[in-house]
Amino acid sequence: MEIEKKTPTLYEWAGGEEVFQRLTETFYGKVINDPLLEPLFGSMAQEHPQRVAWCLSEVFGGPKHYTEQRGGHRHLIEEHLRRHLSEQQRARWVNLLMETADEIGLPADPEFRAAFVSYIEWGSRIALAVSQPGVEITEDLDPMPHWDWIVKPFQDEKS
Numbered sequence: 653m654e655i656e657k658k659t660p661t662l663y664e665w666a667g668g669e670e671v672f673q674r675l676t677e678t679f680y681g682k683v684i685n686d687p688l689l690e691p692l693f694g695s696m697a698q699e700h701p702q703r704v705a706w707c708l709s710e711v712f713g714g715p716k717h718y719t720e721q722r723g724g725h726r727h728l729i730e731e732h733l734r735r736h737l738s739e740q741q742r743a744r745w746v747n748l749l750m751e752t753a754d755e756i757g758l759p760a761d762p763e764f765r766a767a768f769v770s771y772i773e774w775g776s777r778i779a780l781a782v783s784q785p786g787v788e789i790t791e792d793l794d795p796m797p798h799w800d801w802i803v804k805p806f807q808d809e810k811s
């Protein structure tokens with residue numbers, strides 16, 4: 653009998669929904685205690701960590717909860733308009749997220765982390781760019797971007 657071994661998605665490799673939720677719950681606990689980030693997130697919606705967990709899960713190949721519940725990539729971008737983020741705030745946001753990833757035991761293998769950090773760098777730089785004064789959205793932004801392995805550690809084998 654032929655059994656096809658399929659490469660897991662980044663979402664599956666990370667450990668699924670529960671892991672992304674643990675990541676964002678722990679992360680926003682740090683964010684609201686950070687002097688640079690507190691002014692941005694001090695009065696965030698209670699559901700914010702859950703929404704970011706949905707968003708990351710979807711980008712990394714998990715269920716499309718963010719698109720279904722919040723309206724997809726256009727909505728995600730719109731949420732960052734006119735927030736006037738600084739590069740310093742962006743960099744702190746990324747550093748705290750990476751610190752949290754280590755703390756909660758997100759897979760630390762080079763291949764997973766290369767893909768993970770790639771989306772976080774891309775996404776956070778888009779957030780910074782669209783948050784500046786005068787930026788308007790004119791192009792079609794959907795669907796949500798989808799991230800895959802950058803350095804592929806697996807072979808799709810048949811045995």
Ligand code: HEM
Pocket residue numbers: 692693695696697700703704707708722727728731732735737741742745746771772773774775776779780
């Ligand atoms: C990959 C990078 C990022 C992702 C995936 C992301 C994701 C999200 C999501 C899912 C939301 C909620 C949207 C909704 O309600 O549907 C949000 C809102 C927000 N984001 Fe981001 N974001 C990113 C980068 C950043 C950065 C770098 C900053 C600032 C340093 C930032 C600041 C904010 C703020 C202030 C809100 C509104 C929070 C509230 O008041 O509820 N984001 N983001």
